[in-house]
């Protein structure tokens with residue numbers, strides 16, 4: 112039997128998973144003076160917001176655009192707190208161009224609010240009351256989110272944070288807690304507008320995993336406001352990995368440690384009065400490691416808890432986790448083409464409705480942004496797919512389905528971008544099986560629990576678990592997926608952990 116290595120044994124706080132949530136939590140906790148170890152199964156950090164290299168191309172593996180880099184945005188606030196420069200980024204304008212495949216001109220999501228108002232009035236006549244209602248709900252949401260609430264509350268302190276974050280506008284928008292975006296459309300008198308509904312379905316599904324009639328109004332209203340100033344979506348210079356690298360610098364500066372190739376395999380709650388967790392895992396080469404931290408911050412999907420905790424998981428909590436609906440999976444195409452074959456002024460992000468292979472979300476690299484050699488562009492396209500069925504297939508069938516999906520996505524891109532089939536210099540596809548391998552997520556699930564009203568905000572899974580010293584953050588925790596969302600959840604869990612140790616954490620605006 113091998114002797115367990117002592118590596119992360121000295122950790123006072125062990126953070127599991129160095130995606131954006133784990134990097135953010137680890138850096139904040141280390142900055143607050145705790146002895147923090149961050150363990151990551153992969154050879155690199157970033158998780159769903161990382162990159163990989165194929166010959167001369169750098170592909171953003173999942174996330175391709177970043178919210179929260181504007182002044183006062185969550186990434187900016189965190190970088191300022193950590194004393195680290197944020198990654199170089201340019202605001203996206205348009206944020207996205209959405210082709211509803213109905214023969215009408217695509218919808219351009221302009222950054223300038225005035226141009227966006229003119230665009231939506233031309234595209235969806237008679238819908239202005241809907242947009243005004245969304246804007247009012249968003250303003251209430253945004254002020255609330257900026258006061259760092261704790262949601263859902265599980266202690267007196269959590270409740271005090273929540274109440275302190277509420278303003279008069281939230282009391283009004285609170286009436287919409289159980290409403291969906293489709294309800295807002297009906298309330299505004301434009302429920303009959305099927306083109307608007309299709310637009311909302313496409314955009315909301317990207318961020319909430321749900322269409323308009325299943326997306327919480329309090330969430331969806333903010334999604335629709337993300338592109339325009341004073342907020343914005345940003346394109347990182349170099350690659351998405353720059354975000355993780357900047358957070359790594361913050362962790363390092365604060366004295367925390369990141370251990371790559373360290374996979375956690377089991378968590379055992381404190382026994383007796385020790386107050387120490389027992390964390391077991393495998394380091395490089397399968398070498399076992401263990402750690403005895405006082406606190407564990409888990410950024411993996413909470414559906415991993417039954418396997419990690421075994422019988423130590425409280426029965427009621429286990430039932431709650433097993434009742435969660437499956438998150439979505441994704442098929443992601445990574446390709447490259449000569450830039451001259453792309454349409455002139457090709458936007459960086461496009462969305463196109465399609466029944467086969469399904470609505471595509473497309474990201475095209477910009478000249479000189481570090482992703483492709485001069486004169487070429489990377490093209491990434493993703494489509495949602497139910498994840499589990501990909502795991503039931505025998506190898507031959509799996510390969511055939513994968514090849515068929517790749518061909519369907521490529522055909523969709525050829526149509527959208529006016530490309531010849533021979534234009535492609537590179538083409539490959541990741542299925543949920545690939546995602547499971549890259550991220551360690553069960554069935555390669557992407558995104559969180561979905562933003563249905565029954566799982567949003569007060570009805571979501573809490574970062575404070577029933578097991579003392581075990582905290583959750585990441586895209587299954589409020590406010591949900593996206594690098595900005597998981598950073599907010601990391602801040603929330605870090606504040607709770609620090610408060611439990613009598614060290615309040617406050618970020619300046």
Ligand SMILES: Cc1cc2nc3c(=O)[nH]c(=O)nc-3n(C[C@H](O)[C@H](O)[C@H](O)COP(=O)(O)OP(=O)(O)OC[C@H]3O[C@@H](n4cnc5c(N)ncnc54)[C@H](O)[C@@H]3O)c2cc1C
Nearest residue numbers: 128130131132152158159173174175176375551585593594
């Ligand atoms: C295709 C796709 C496109 C997206 N596009 C965008 C976008 O444009 N903009 C945006 O903001 N968001 C986007 N997202 C969402 C965003 O990428 C995620 O919400 C966010 O990056 C999740 O971060 P996380 O830290 O919670 O989880 P993850 O990124 O999954 O990080 C978890 C980490 O834990 C590690 N790990 C897993 N198991 C173990 C273990 N047992 N022990 C140790 N480590 C382990 C993993 O290797 C991983 O690094 C996209 C996601 C996908 C999949």
